[in-house]
Every structure is written in structure tokens, then in C-alpha cells.
Amino acid sequence: MKTSIIKATALTVAISASYSALGQDFVGWLDYGEGDAQWQDNKQRLQAFGEEFDNAFDMYEYLERQAGGGDQLSWEDMDRPEFDWSGIYTRTKGGLSFDPDIPSDQTTAQLTEAGAAARQEKIDQLAATGGEYDPISDCRPPGHPRWASEPFLHEFIVTPDQTWLVNEMVNDARRVYTDGRAHTAPEDAYPTWNGDTIGFWDDGVLVTHTAYLNAGQYQRGAQPDYSDQVEVVERWRKVNGILLEADFWVFDPVNLTEPWYSRQSWIELANDDTLLRIRYWWCGENQNNDIIILDDGTSQFSEFDFLDGL
Numbered sequence: 001m002k003t004s005i006i007k008a009t010a011l012t013v014a015i016s017a018s019y020s021a022l023g024q025d026f027v028g029w030l031d032y033g034e035g036d037a038q039w040q041d042n043k044q045r046l047q048a049f050g051e052e053f054d055n056a057f058d059m060y061e062y063l064e065r066q067a068g069g070g071d072q073l074s075w076e077d078m079d080r081p082e083f084d085w086s087g088i089y090t091r092t093k094g095g096l097s098f099d100p101d102i103p104s105d106q107t108t109a110q111l112t113e114a115g116a117a118a119r120q121e122k123i124d125q126l127a128a129t130g131g132e133y134d135p136i137s138d139c140r141p142p143g144h145p146r147w148a149s150e151p152f153l154h155e156f157i158v159t160p161d162q163t164w165l166v167n168e169m170v171n172d173a174r175r176v177y178t179d180g181r182a183h184t185a186p187e188d189a190y191p192t193w194n195g196d197t198i199g200f201w202d203d204g205v206l207v208t209h210t211a212y213l214n215a216g217q218y219q220r221g222a223q224p225d226y227s228d229q230v231e232v233v234e235r236w237r238k239v240n241g242i243l244l245e246a247d248f249w250v251f252d253p254v255n256l257t258e259p260w261y262s263r264q265s266w267i268e269l270a271n272d273d274t275l276l277r278i279r280y281w282w283c284g285e286n287q288n289n290d291i292i293i294l295d296d297g298t299s300q301f302s303e304f305d306f307l308d309g310l
Contacts, residue, residue, distance in 0.1 A: 010031045010168050023299075025052065026066055029237060042101045043101070043261065047243070050259035056231035056251040059156060059259075060209035063233070067207070070200025073160040082204035082238050085156035085163075087268040088276045089244065091149070098149045098218035099262040108260070114187060115255030118225045126221065131294060134220045139283040141193040143216040145250050149223075155278050156244065156266075163199070163206060166292050168278045176208050183211055191215075191228050207234040227254035242268040 027049040030042040053059040064070060077083055094100025099108045111119065125132055136142050142150050150167050161179035166172070176199045183189070183216040184196050191214045199208035215228045230252040239245050243265060250260045269276055 008115055025049065025286075026062075028039070029235065031239075039101075043263065047258075047261040050233075050249040050251075050261050053251075053259070056233050056249065056259070057209060058212070059233045059236065059249060059251075060207070063202070063207050063235075064200055066203075067200060067202035070178075070202055070207070072082045072180075073201055075160060078158065080204075081241070084157050085158050085238060085244060087155075087242070088271055088278070089154040089156065089266040089268050091151050091154075092243070092267045094149060094264075095151075096149070096221050096223065098145070098223055099260075100149075100264065101262075104219065107222070107224055108262070109121050109218075109256060110258045110260070111224060112253075112257050113254055115224055115252075118255070120220065122217075122225075123222050132220060133136045136170075137215075137283075139170055141172055142167075143193040143214050144195055144210060145213075145226065145230065145248065146216055147172065147174065147194065148246070148248060148262075151277065153269075153278060154266055166278060168281055170283075171281050174210075176206065178206070183209075188215040201251070204237065208232075208234045210234075225253045225255055226250065229254055244268075 032039045039178040063149040096104035153168040155166040165174040174194045176197045180197050189212045195210045195213040197208050210232045213230050217225045233249045235247040245265045248262050
């Protein structure tokens with residue numbers, strides 16, 4: 001797949017743990033295991049873990065307690081392979097499905113009546129017109145948690161006090177503050193596309209909580225919507241020299257009856273000639289960013305990806 005740009009070919013596999021504490025059953029990092037059946041079992045455990053919490057911040061604070069407040073990184077730590085997230089990445093699988101394990105016309109989200117009705121309205125629109133007008137067609141940001149399902153080039157920058165999660169689309173950077181600061185005070189906060197994200201490190205795993213988000217959709221097509229009450233807990237881990245994985249639990253009392261768990265992943269692309277890079281993005285700038293407006297008023301991207309030959 002690639003040779004010279006791999007900084008490390010293997011990392012110590014984190015041992016998953018499950019034990020009872022403070023009324024919750026802690027579930028540590030779970031690998032995919034041997035075959036789909038094992039992953040589906042692990043995935044259900046991770047889904048059930050999220051369901052133990054009334055809201056996202058309760059889950060985040062619980063994980064922080066389990067980590068003893070987290071690890072404070074130094075610049076010397078940046079040389080360790082678990083913190084070397086350098087390179088250019090793209091999403092490994094999923095297409096237009098937020099849960100990458102299923103087709104985009106399905107969902108594993110447990111929807112409220114309002115959430116199901118909104119999704120059905122989108123499905124009916126697609127059946128009637130064959131398409132839709134995606135809000136990002138006029139260069140609006142995708143927002144979060146949709147950020148996780150965008151297929152374009154990504155870059156990840158780890159420093160002791162911040163981690164930047166960068167999607168080239170509309171120059172979209174999520175800043176994760178790991179210096180111990182709290183969220184912006186509610187009286188000073190307002191919704192934004194990527195919200196406010198704080199986090200901590202726990203034995204090489206980045207744990208985050210995001211709040212103060214705008215409403216949006218997980219992806220175009222038959223994917224559900226989320227409200228401006230949505231919050232997200234994530235656990236990020238570099239599992240080998242070229243692969244980043246992240247557990248996502250999305251909490252949204254308007255559209256979800258239970259938090260929605262999924263495992264997202266990004267793979268580092270071969271770039272020995274260094275031609276791949278994150279460029280400034282504007283929708284009318286170059287052919288890679290072309291948005292095709294169809295006669296029925298719907299919109300579509302050009303059909304290409306960066307995964308040929310992988």
C-alpha cells in the first residue's frame with residue numbers, strides 16, 4: 001500500500017476493559033476482532049455503553065474520571081508513534097452513510113417520532129425528484145457531526161495543548177483544547193458549525209466533547225437530521241502507522257431516543273511525491289470542488305475519490 005512515508009508500522013494494541021464503577025460499566029477501546037460477527041458484538045457493547053448516560057457531558061465527565069483527569073502531554077511526547085498523526089488522510093469507508101457499516105439508504109440511529117418524520121420527508125423528496133439541494137452546494141460548512149462523514153482530504157495536527165482535526169472542504173478545522181480549559185460559559189456561548197470542543201488524553205487515546213452546534217444533517221440523501229441541541233463524545237486512536245479510528249456517540253434529545261454510536265476511520269494516503277496537500281477551498285475554485293446543479297434544482301458532486309489502488 002505504501003512504504004517510505006509510514007512512520008510506524010504497528011502500535012501496541014490497547015487492551016479493552018470492562019468493569020463496574022460509579023454505577024456505569026466502563027467499556028474501553030474495542031478492536032474490530034475476527035470477522036463481522038465479532039465487530040457487531042463489540043459495536044453493540046459500545047452502543048449500550050453510551051446508553052448508560054443521560055447526556056453527552058455526563059459521559060465525557062465519567063470518562064475523564066476513569067482517566068484520572070487525563071495525561072498532560074509534552075513536546076517530547078510528540079515523537080511517540082501514537083501521537084504522530086502527520087500525513088494526508090481520507091475516510092476509509094461509508095460513502096454517504098454516517099454509520100460506515102451500512103448503506104446510505106439505511107440508518108442505525110434510534111429516532112424519535114420527530115426525527116423519523118424528518119427523515120421520511122427527505123426520503124419522499126428523493127423519490128419525487130431523484131435528488132436534493134445539499135446546503136453545502138453554496139459553500140456552507142458541513143458542520144459537526146456531519147464533519148465525520150465528508151470524503152475529502154483530511155489532516156490531523158497534534159500538539160500538547162491542542163489537536164486540530166482538519167477537513168480541506170471549506171477550510172474546515174475543528175480545534176480540540178486539551179490544556180484543561182472548560183467549555184465556553186453558557187452565557188457567552190452561541191451555536192457554530194463545529195461548536196466548542198474540549199478533550200483530554202488517556203493512554204494514547206484522545207477523548208473529546210463537543211457542544212454549542214448548529215442544526216444540520218448527518219449526510220445528504222436518506223440520512224437523518226440533528227438539532228442544535230446535539231452534542232458529541234469521541235474517542236480517537238491511531239491503531240497503526242496509517243490508520244486513525246474514532247468512536248462517536250451522538251446525543252440529540254430532539255431526534256434521537258438513544259445516543260447513536262458509530263466507528264469512524266481515516267487512512268493515510270501514499271504521498272511519496274508530496275503532491276497531495278491541503279489547499280484553500282472555495283467551491284468555484286477548481287474542478288475538484290465542482291458542484292453540479294441539475295435541472296430539477298438538486299445538486300451533486302463530481303464522481304471521484306482518492307482511494308483508487310488502495
